[in-house]
């Protein structure tokens with residue numbers, strides 16, 4: 001039997017029944033007694049001896065799945081061919097496809113889109129490579145590149161297993177910002193080989209979105225690609241997360257009436273996301289920011305093998321605080337968790353300053369569950385979709401790439417990230433803002449529009465835009 005991971009509130013069981021040994025009523029009773037409710041029956045094939053059916057069974061809780069399957073398995077004359085759920089069905093054959101923009105009806109069409117006429121277009125690009133932006137998919141296309149080394153909270157599961165996430169990112173790019181994105185999972189985790197490969201495929205793309213590449217390799221890969229390519233390269237887990245985190249913090253600080261320059265911020269977990277989140281907060285004016293990892297606070301009086309931490313220590317922790325998370329969180333106004341689940345306690349939070357802000361963003365289990373501290377914090381956020389205030393990079397990457405493709409930016413700089421964060425934050429008005437609503441939903445269509453406009457403005461100001469889109473020129477009074 002091919003049994004997959006089951007979730008959702010219904011499963012589909014394909015079973016083969018030997019008609020002389022069992023009646024369908026017996027199968028239905030067994031399922032019902034095990035807590036399932038048959039909501040659809042499809043007969044796949046039937047003959048005198050054997051009947052194959054798909055049963056769609058509603059379940060009240062996912063633990064019932066195995067009880068139901070076991071109950072059916074015990075029946076004489078029944079064998080389970082396959083168990084699937086709606087999530088798996090949605091993934092059958094992958095989630096995206098390539099569709100031509102014009103149909104090819106006849107030889108004339110054929111000779112235009114393909115040889116011989118296509119040769120004239122190729123020659124035009126060969127003479128003027130910049131024409132690739134107007135005559136190919138480059139101007140609207142992003143590569144979503146992963147090596148499968150740090151996929152969600154699943155760890156190093158490899159490039160094949162990373163594909164569903166990258167296909168999902170491609171769907172989000174298209175649905176929320178009209179960007180065509182290709183999932184590209186590389187069968188190498190060697191830094192130099194990844195850099196070489198991404199450079200080699202870059203002619204087809206207007207931007208590169210690096211995804212789920214583990215630290216510290218992710219820093220070197222992104223830095224080198226940004227230096228060596230003339231299209232933007234953006235590590236989503238670093239900067240997408242940072243942009244959305246900062247947006248949430250802007251609104252949380254407004255609620256508690258504190259300013260970023262004055263608050264004490266403790267960032268726990270100085271990996272890919274923790275470094276980038278710290279950087280954006282420093283760019284935004286944070287002064288009292290302390291990073292904490294497994295061995296306690298990162299401080300410049302210590303020495304580190306990890307060069308990224310040495311450099312981090314030089315820019316943070318001005319009062320040279322030392323010690324464990326428990327020690328340095330005392331009097332902190334803001335806790336940002338990008339480490340692992342369940343490492344913060346209610347007692348720790350009780351030592352924070354008045355009106356503490358706790359963003360426990362580790363996935364899938366946050367550093368502290370909201371229920372443990374909801375009564376003593378001013379604002380609580382997690383990375384999860386089942387609590388209010390979800391901080392997730394999907395709020396950033398579609399709008400960010402819409403903007404950089406439209407203005408043909410050569411890079412995504414700090415000013416553009418800050419502009420993106422401001423766009424997200426300001427999509428919630430003063431009247432709407434509450435402790436349970438500091439960050440907009442991904443379905444809020446104001447977000448991409450406003451981010452696009454603000455990021456393009458920042459790209460123009462910082463001289464990285466190669467083109468001013470017409471409507472931006474109108475808004476900015478340019479011709």
Ligand SMILES: NC(=O)C1=CN([C@@H]2O[C@H](COP(=O)(O)OP(=O)(O)OC[C@H]3O[C@@H](n4cnc5c(N)ncnc54)[C@H](O)[C@@H]3O)[C@@H](O)[C@H]2O)C=CC1
Nearest residue numbers: 215241269270271272273293294338339362363383392393
């Ligand atoms: N909500 C969101 O949108 C996002 C959440 N995350 C979450 O943030 C976490 C970190 O992700 P990455 O930065 O990509 O991973 P990473 O592996 O690059 O960094 C994790 C860091 O946490 C540190 N750490 C582990 N245990 C610790 C402990 N007991 N105390 C202090 N530090 C500890 C590690 O040493 C490492 O430096 C994960 O749980 C991930 O799910 C990451 C990206 C986006």
Ligand SMILES: CC(=O)C(=O)O
Nearest residue numbers: 151152153212237393
């Ligand atoms: C949200 C995301 O990109 C991650 O968890 O890796």
Ligand SMILES: [Mg+2]
Nearest residue numbers: 152211212237
């Ligand atoms: Mg990711």
